[in-house]
Amino acid sequence: MTSSxxxxxxxxxxxxxxxxxxxVVSSERIEETSKVxxxxxxxxxxxxxxxxxxxxxxxxxxxNETTYLIRFIxxxxxxxxxxxxxxxxxxxxxxxxxxxFFLNSYFV
Amino acid sequence: xxNLKYFFKGILVVKGIDSxxxxxxxxxxxxxxxxxxxxxxxxxxxxxTFFTYALPGQVVMAESIIVGASLLNIFIAVxxxxxxxxxxxxxxxxxxxxxxxxxxxxxxxxxxxxxxxWTIMKSNYEKIEKENRIDFWLGIGVxxxxxxxxxxxxxxxxxxxxxxEMMIGLAIVNPVYFTCIMIGAMKTFxxxxxxxxxxxxxxxFYFISPEWCILYGGxxxxxxxxxxxxxx
Numbered sequence: 249m250t251s252s253x254x255x256x257x258x259x260x261x262x263x264x265x266x267x268x269x270x271x272v273v274s275s276e277r278i279e280e281t282s283k284v285x286x287x288x289x290x291x292x293x294x295x296x297x298x299x300x301x302x303x304x305x306x307x308x309x310x311x312n313e314t315t316y317l318i319r320f321i322x323x324x325x326x327x328x329x330x331x332x333x334x335x336x337x338x339x340x341x342x343x344x345x346x347x348x349f350f351l352n353s354y355f356v
Numbered sequence: 357x358x359n360l361k362y363f364f365k366g367i368l369v370v371k372g373i374d375s376x377x378x379x380x381x382x383x384x385x386x387x388x389x390x391x392x393x394x395x396x397x398x399x400x401x402x403x404x405t406f407f408t409y410a411l412p413g414q415v416v417m418a419e420s421i422i423v424g425a426s427l428l429n430i431f432i433a434v435x436x437x438x439x440x441x442x443x444x445x446x447x448x449x450x451x452x453x454x455x456x457x458x459x460x461x462x463x464x465x466x467x468x469x470x471x472x473x474w475t476i477m478k479s480n481y482e483k484i485e486k487e488n489r490i491d492f493w494l495g496i497g498v499x500x501x502x503x504x505x506x507x508x509x510x511x512x513x514x515x516x517x518x519x520x521e522m523m524i525g526l527a528i529v530n531p532v533y534f535t536c537i538m539i540g541a542m543k544t545f546x547x548x549x550x551x552x553x554x555x556x557x558x559x560x561f562y563f564i565s566p567e568w569c570i571l572y573g574g575x576x577x578x579x580x581x582x583x584x585x586x587x588x
Contacts, residue, residue: 253400259427260417261407263434264441268466271445275462280450283586290550290582291443293541295574296471297551298558299412299440300534302569305559308419309390310520310527319528326532330539337536341379344532349525 314352322348362488366495369480370503376472379533380500381507383411386526388511389518390418398512405508409501410470411530413438432567439571443578444474451481452489461490468497475537476500546585553577 278285303311304319311319325347326340333339370377384405391401408414413434420430445466453462473496484492511518518526538555542548557573565572 253396253421254403255427256417256421256430257400257404257407259431260404260413260434263431264408264410264413264438265467266435267439267441268445268469269463271442271469272449272462272466274442274446275449275453276459278446278450285447285450286546286586287579287582288443288446290546290585291574291578292440292447293538293547294550294554294557294578294581295440295443295570296534297538297554298561298570298573298577299437300531300538301555301558302562303412303531303534306562306566307527307531309415310386310524311531313520314524314528322528323532323535326535327539330536335536335540336374337376337533337540338374338378340536341382341529341533345382345525345529348528349521352524353521 314348318348318351318355321351358494359488359491362484362491363495365484366492366497367499369476369496370499376476376500376533377503379529380472380503382526383530383533384504384507385511385514386523386529387411387414387418388508388513389515389523390415391508392512392515394418394421396512398509401508401512402505405505409467409504410438410441436567436571440574441469443574445469448474448477452486452493454487454490456487457490465490465494465497468493468501470500470504471534471537473497473500475541544585545588546581549584550578550581553581
């Protein structure tokens with residue numbers, strides 16, 4: 249089992265690095281002022297947004313044990329805190345962990 | 357070979373009131389604790405963050421081990437969940453490339469591309485002359501990567517003190533942090549449309565394929581967002 253975990257870690261790292269590696273290969277031929285660059289910028293944000301939305305709507309792991317409603321409330325409150333704190337990312341993350349801990353401990 | 361002045365400048369950018377250190381740290385503490393529960397050794401946990409350094413992929417790896425997936429399936433599942441790193445790299449590296457810098461630096465230092473470091477670089481690169489950006493990037497990369505590795509080890513060490521509710525609390529930190537970063541990035545019509553479409557199409561494609569939804573949803577959303585933005 250011990251050696252197979254190392255193998256899994258290696259496979260995971262390889263599967264992750266291929267995207268970074270081919271990203272650099274493609275970058276060699278892309279000008280920062282080009283349309284292709286702007287398109288990839290859009291793709292970076294849209295793919296990230298798709299990932300985040302999937303993490304929230306269809307979570308894996310611990311979050312799976314919370315309800316849709318609770319996750320939705322926490323995200324909404326976090327966005328509000330983000331705006332009220334002039335776009336600071338520390339406060340919404342700290343408070344969202346506390347809010348979820350509280351809601352999940354007392355309302356589920 | 358590496359201009360230390362810019363390297364340290366990069367390291368220092370990571371601290372500050374708006375630092376991603378907390379979100380990054382909290383998310384990886386949860387991961388370290390998860391690794392302990394899965395029966396990983398502390399060395400394996402260390403190597404995972406050291407070599408992979410992409411949280412969603414590491415979570416997928418952990419889930420795959422639980423269900424006993426094959427190595428090929430793990431490779432595909434991790435590649436699909438981390439495929440965002442390809443467009444992220446392409447939308448960052450051209451800003452850093454300079455003919456005076458050796459190519460290997462770009463290939464090696466691309467390992468540090470992750471949401472937190474990428475976001476910091478995107479909002480700071482203009483302050484640095486193009487020739488020195490790769491060394492500045494190395495500073496940002498090493499700082500965020502070190503936080504991730506140390507947090508994994510902390511999470512592993514304190515896992516028995518974390519109860520179920522605390523773990524759930526820590527698990528929301530990463531999606532909340534990513535959400536805030538996305539909202540902060542909505543500065544142009546093109547990017548805003550790409551983000552909103554991505555957030556809708558990602559989960560929508562889940563009904564067609566849970567594994568491929570990020571790739572399909574992201575590709576279609578980003579392309580639509582691009583054209584909508586170019587037309588405007």
